[in-house]
Amino acid sequence: MSTTQSSSESVILQQYYRDLISGSHILHYHNVVDAFGHLSVRHPFKPEIFIMSRNAAPGVISSPNDLVEYNIEDARAVDPNAAAGFAERxxxxxxxxxxxxxxxVIHSHSEAVVPYTISGVSLRACYHMAGFLGTSVPxxxxxxxxxxxxxxxxLVRNTHLGSSLAATFGTSDSKDGSPQHVVALMRGHGLTVLAAGIQDCVMRAIYTQKNAAIQTTALSMRAxxxxxxxxxxxxxxxEVADTTSWIKTSAHRPWGLWLREVEACGLYANSA
Incomplete structure (x- = not known):
């Protein structure tokens, strides 16, 4: 690899670090996570590795020193001397x-969503910002x-539990083996969200929570x-298909706003 390529990759990786930290802060600011929950990203140049924070509240991570690389194969830290990680990695x-x-990937214990994991009532897309939820959420x-x-x-503490959860997302009809669902609920626990990038994943997590609140209000009004x-x-x-297609082109808009919110808040620090 040339010096120029190495420098270019370093810049890109630094932006991944910054977005991972900012995304964690945004999720906390919007009450999708509290002291628990986590956001991760696949390494941009090493697809067999993913990056997430050490075992800490998402709102307090602040630098690349708080981030740990893990092998996708077994969820073990690449550096055996790395800081302790989350039990549910x-x-x-x-x-x-x-x-x-x-x-x-995002894992959250959103209190607005948890009732749909235990009540037998299906979480469904009920407004245009959450079309990605589809007509049912597993x-x-x-x-x-x-x-x-x-x-x-x-808690999903090991690979056989993680594999079972991952299978819940199903497989779409496309040849690339992409998931059929991008959100899966976890009984008495929370939810897991999948996306092609950090910004989309954060947006999906926030609008899943908002959709759950709207659906609960609608159900309460009927009752x-x-x-x-x-x-x-x-x-x-x-409508699910068309709103999902539309929102893919709009993730930058809420991300820009949410980023300004956490930057202006005074609670969060990001030195990446």
């Missing part, structure tokens, strides 16, 4: 392993994948009004 490694075109149950020696704390007879009108299959 196998969520990320197994999703990257199964779906080569996925380059960013729910993964820890109990279905649990083996006798797994701790019953609902409170005995005269309501028409069913809730969710997005149709064509």
């Amino acid at each position: 196998c969520i990320h490694s197994e999703c990257y392993k199964r779906y080569p075109d996925v380059h960013s 729910v993964w149950d820890f109990a279905d994948a649990q083996q006798p020696d797994d701790i019953s704390d609902l 409170a009004d005995s005269s309501a007879t028409a069913p809730i009108k969710y997005l149709s299959q064509k």
Whole structure:
């Protein structure tokens, strides 16, 4: 590799670090994560490696020193002396392993979403910003994948649990093996979001939470009004397809706003 190429790759990698840190701050600012939850990205030049923060609250990570590289094959740190990582990093490694075109993963315990993991009510796209949710969102149950020696704390601590969760996203009809769903719920736990990049992944996580809040409001309104007879009108299959296509071209707009918000907040620091 030439010196010029090496320098160019260094600049790109530095931007990945910066976006990973900023994305973590944005997710915290919008209450998608709190002291728990995590965002990761596939390494731009080493597709067998992914990057995520050390075991710390997303809002407090602030520099590349807080980031750790992991092998996708087994979720082990590339550097055996790296800082302690998240117990649930196998969520990320197994999703990257199964779906080569996925380059960013988020795991969240969003309180607006969790009711849809336990109630039997399907989370569905009900407004145009969340068409990517489709006409249904799958729910993964820890109990279905649990083996006798797994701790019953609902945490995805190993590769067989991570592999089971990753399989829940399904496979689309396209030849590239991309996931059929980009969001999967986790019973009594939260959700996992997949995307081709950090900005798209953050946007999907935030608008999944917003969609859940809107759907809950709509369901509550119907329950409170005995005269309501028409069913809730969710997005149709064509509306899902068209809104999903549209939003792909618009991720830069909310990202720019959200970035300014966290930069102006005073709570977050990013030296990458």
